[in-house]
Amino acid sequence: MTDTRIEDIRAQLFRVPLRQVMTDAKHGAHTHFELVTVTIRTADGHEGTGYTYTGGKGGHAILATIEHDLAPFLLGRDAADIDAVYDAMWWHIHYVGRGGITSFAMSAADIALWDIKGKREGRPLWQMAGGASSSARVYRGGIDLNYTLTELLDSIEGYLAAGFTAIKIKVGKADLAEDIERVEAVRRLIGPNTPFMVDANYALDVPQAIAAAKAFNPFDLVWFEEPTIPDNYAGYAEIAETTGMPLAMGENLHTILEFEYAFAQSRLSFIQPDASNCGGVTGFLRVAELSRQAGLPVCSHGMQELHVSLVAAQSNAGWVEAHSFDIDQYTTRPLQLRDGLAIAPDTPGSGVEFDWAKLRAAHDPA
């Protein structure tokens, strides 16, 4: 008999400089991302690592949640019964939880448990998570609202040269005419057959979003992402119904209840959960199940090194986002492309192994 009880939990926070300052319409300039890792060991000697990340704020609070509220609660629990551990964590910190910091902390712990499960069972994540495929469509998402038009087009040529065959840019300039100019220039550069998305990071109100969606309609977008605040579920439906534009969101929904509201009310065309903030692998798979019931493709936000496995595994797989916060550069296996598809790792566990020395070298505590 193996003893699958949790024996040790260790959390670490890394603050990693971005290779360049990135700007979107709502969060301003990003200079760093924060990575919080959780390494769990079970009594029979298996060890797994999970993680979450932020745009630069909240990392210390996530670390504190894991160290002070989750770790003491998880020690001694059965790491093999992940659903039970997940639900127990949810209720343990519910009063200060229901999304936000605690969702990020739970996500990191949950991913560590799935890493252990895969290593124990000798199975890669894409098999554990559904097994529909080991590869998925992928697009490169730029965080590029501050780029000049020339820099924007240069960056996209770089993405195409790197093997990406679909791209997303930020929109949400103060002047819609400037957004339109950028969308038009990018469409001209990539030609009519390259899938193309835009993302406003919820900078617009509903009337502004409707005007933008109408203006973007000639450019054959796959989707218009987060045109307005995700909490305005009914507002999304109004934008979709008024303009016919396919809409996407999900990175700012952190609880299964919020996803339920979005599926029921928002008339989305794509859903984009992020396992780093919606409850880890367990949370992502619960959203994926809801997306099948709703008849929507499930995509992902950020963390491409993990999401490639989770998206590929779904029968209703949408698109994996290859994000500019390139956590995968600090792993032993950065995202792999083949014929424009992202390839899931076949190694047992989550498939994400950190290059700890590289991470420590990049860490900027300032």
Add this chain to the structure above:
Amino acid sequence: MTDTRIEDIRAQLFRVPLRQVMTDAKHGAHTHFELVTVTIRTADGHEGTGYTYTGGKGGHAILATIEHDLAPFLLGRDAADIDAVYDAMWWHIHYVGRGGITSFAMSAADIALWDIKGKREGRPLWQMAGGASSSARVYRGGIDLNYTLTELLDSIEGYLAAGFTAIKIKVGKADLAEDIERVEAVRRLIGPNTPFMVDANYALDVPQAIAAAKAFNPFDLVWFEEPTIPDNYAGYAEIAETTGMPLAMGENLHTILEFEYAFAQSRLSFIQPDASNCGGVTGFLRVAELSRQAGLPVCSHGMQELHVSLVAAQSNAGWVEAHSFDIDQYTTRPLQLRDGLAIAPDTPGSGVEFDWAKLRAAHDPA
């Protein structure tokens, strides 16, 4: 000219033992509460203190949010423009926010700014917050699900002897018959004219809540609080419409958006925001304004030493809860009753001054 820029911010965490172990239907046994204080000083020498509290989990994360994410962001900002500071904080930590830990942290900072404002202007909180009255109806809420029936009735006799003229008990026992027995015994004890509420701490599903509400109907309850999870906005409406029972909730709603959903969908009879987790004084006043538009009385959860001022000030004042987490015992002015009403302090500022020596003596870092 006064210089109202924020010059210094100091946060502290206290873990305070409860006088006895308290149990409700969903959170299990409480042994401590956590108090996080934030003291802000402006360049012209005014100083104010805000605070938030938890049921024992999350305090370290709230402290980390204030120290690492809010304090550096707030330094140098204008403490006199509280609405602007509030909205700036909301967007600064939005990606890891929208409720949860960050709402608690923002709440503490916001209350400190109102304390400064009142001290600068020489006005008590009840005047700044609306000024309708300086006293409010109050009830004593027990956390007593673990009490034997005898202990329960003894505790209520103690509340009445202390001057309270309205009381609330916990329900949500595994066996509804036991809840009914307790409700019936309490009603018999307090007589037909004493206002009486019950609180299930969302332990029930909707069918269970409907059965309980029907069973409680003969006992003339003022409200049935949190019969089911607050996120199930439509479920509340179903319970209210099926049974006619007046419903209350709010302590688990942390964003103005969540309150909007509740007002629109839940058929509530009372709303119970908690300034410690819904955005401080600013957040509470925004909810109070929505409650007037919705035609509902605004009540409060916990933190009676502060909420007495906020509830009394509203033209649609409901009930102040006098909570068993008696933070007010660690202040220089515990809750004052007169003829069954709670009396708001007339001192400039929030009216809450901590007895720091008593707090430090009670602090249990274990």
